[in-house]
Structure formats: structure tokens, C-alpha cells
Amino acid sequence: MKLVERRLNRRPIPLNKRALIASLLALGLSGCGVTSVQSAHAPTKANKSHKETATTQQLRWNSAPAMALNPHDSYQATLHTTAGTIVIQLFSQKDPVAVNNFVFLANHGFFNGNQFFRVIKSFVIQTGDPLNNGTGGPGYTWNAELPPPFPYQPGIVAMAVSESGPNTNGSQFFICTGSQSEELNSNPEYTELGRVVKGWSTVLKIASGAVTTNPVTNEDSYPVHPYTITSVTIQSTPSTGSTS
Numbered sequence: 001m002k003l004v005e006r007r008l009n010r011r012p013i014p015l016n017k018r019a020l021i022a023s024l025l026a027l028g029l030s031g032c033g034v035t036s037v038q039s040a041h042a043p044t045k046a047n048k049s050h051k052e053t054a055t056t057q058q059l060r061w062n063s064a065p066a067m068a069l070n071p072h073d074s075y076q077a078t079l080h081t082t083a084g085t086i087v088i089q090l091f092s093q094k095d096p097v098a099v100n101n102f103v104f105l106a107n108h109g110f111f112n113g114n115q116f117f118r119v120i121k122s123f124v125i126q127t128g129d130p131l132n133n134g135t136g137g138p139g140y141t142w143n144a145e146l147p148p149p150f151p152y153q154p155g156i157v158a159m160a161v162s163e164s165g166p167n168t169n170g171s172q173f174f175i176c177t178g179s180q181s182e183e184l185n186s187n188p189e190y191t192e193l194g195r196v197v198k199g200w201s202t203v204l205k206i207a208s209g210a211v212t213t214n215p216v217t218n219e220d221s222y223p224v225h226p227y228t229i230t231s232v233t234i235q236s237t238p239s240t241g242s243t244s
């Protein structure tokens with residue numbers, strides 16, 4: 001997946017933010033290439049020309065996983081990172097395909113070693129790319145679940161899409177970190193995965209890191225000292241039917 005593994009759709013943006021958007025247009029948010037959230041900033045898209053390592057190729061599939069979620073359960077994901085832990089309440093009842101995909105990948109260790117390769121403090125932090133540059137993915141894509149159940153705002157976790165268009169979700173996802181993420185509501189094309197319910201200080205720590213130019217996308221969002229996901233644990237409990 002690219003930095004814009006899944007591209008956040010381009011939508012009207014204030015003039016004073018067009019310079020930022022210009023760089024994002026070269027990116028994308030999705031599961032098979034550079035992903036990007038496109039707004040003032042957008043999670044990047046997948047770059048299919050990037051060569052993958054043998055290790056990465058071992059964690060690729062030809063199709064999306066079969067549905068395996070228990071419809072009566074709610075799910076939480078705990079991201080164990082080198083910056084701390086982040087707990088996400090997954091929207092398993094509202095966006096079951098997205099959550100099923102995430103749980104499948106997490107249980108296979110797909111996210112282990114993934115860096116937060118795209119960092120824009122007032123917008124999003126993006127990860128879910130085994131190549132750590134926005135060009136990697138799981139080898140398959142799946143269709144979007146829209147419209148999103150909640151407005152994009154700080155704390156919301158959503159999937160990046162490919163620059164090739166909608167219904168290109170894969171493995172790359174982003175966490176909304178600042179007010180500029182709310183601009184995505186003018187063109188809500190990103191399937192929501194969940195909401196951060198614990199570990200916001202960890203999110204801000206990652207978002208506050210110094211950045212440099214990404215060698216693949218030329219966007220100034222590549223962390224100088226990237227934080228990494230070491231593992232992801234999934235917990236299921238009987239659902240209350242409230243926000244999941």
C-alpha cells in the first residue's frame with residue numbers, strides 16, 4: 001500500500017490548505033499501495049511499483065477473509081506500540097466487514113512491525129503497511145462500508161483507500177488526531193474501523209514526532225524516529241449494542 005494506501009477522496013479544501021493537499025494528491029489511503037487521507041491532509045495510497053521483501057510476501061492473501069465475527073459480541077483491539085498502548089473500540093456491528101478484516105490480519109500478526117509511517121499532527125497518523133512507506137498491503141481489497149456511522153473527528157479510526165478509487169480498502173488505516181481530520185466529512189469515503197477509547201496520550205506522542213520527507217511520496221510526513229506496532233491483541237465480549 002502506498003502512503004495513501006487508501007486515498008481519502010479529494011474534497012473542497014480552503015485555499016490556505018491547497019499547498020498541503022497538492023502533496024497529498026500524490027499519495028493515497030488503502031490496503032494495496034500508498035494510502036492517504038485527502039483533505040488538508042489525507043492518509044496515503046498504495047504504490048504498486050514498490051518491490052516487496054520475501055517476508056512481506058509471506059503475509060499476503062488472494063482474497064479477503066470469510067466473515068468470522070460473532071454478531072453477538074463486541075470487539076476491542078489493543079495496539080501495543082513502542083510509544084505505548086492504544087485501545088480501539090471496533091465498530092463490529094456497524095462496519096462488520098472492516099472489523100472482520102482487521103481482526104483477521106491482527107490474529108495473523110500482519111501488523112507486527114508496522115510503523116506509523118505517516119504523521120501529520122493536526123490531521124492523522126497512518127499505519128498498517130508492512131513496507132512502512134505507504135505502498136504495502138495484504139494482497140487483496142474489499143468494498144467500503146458507507147456512509148460512516150460517525151463524523152470524522154479526533155479519535156476516529158478509519159481505513160485508507162487507494163488512489164485508484166473507492167472500494168479499495170486493504171490493511172492501511174489511520175487515526176484522526178486533530179481538527180483538520182474533520183474536513184473529511186465533506187466527502188465521507190473512508191470506512192470507519194472504530195474509535196480510540198484509551199491511550200490518547202500515546203496517539204498524541206506519535207503525532208508529535210519530528211518528520212522528514214517520505215522518499216516514495218515526497219510528502220513531509222515521514223517520522224524521523226518512527227514508532228512501531230509490536231503486536232495487536234483482540235478481545236471480544238458480549239455486546240451491549242451501544243457504539244460497536
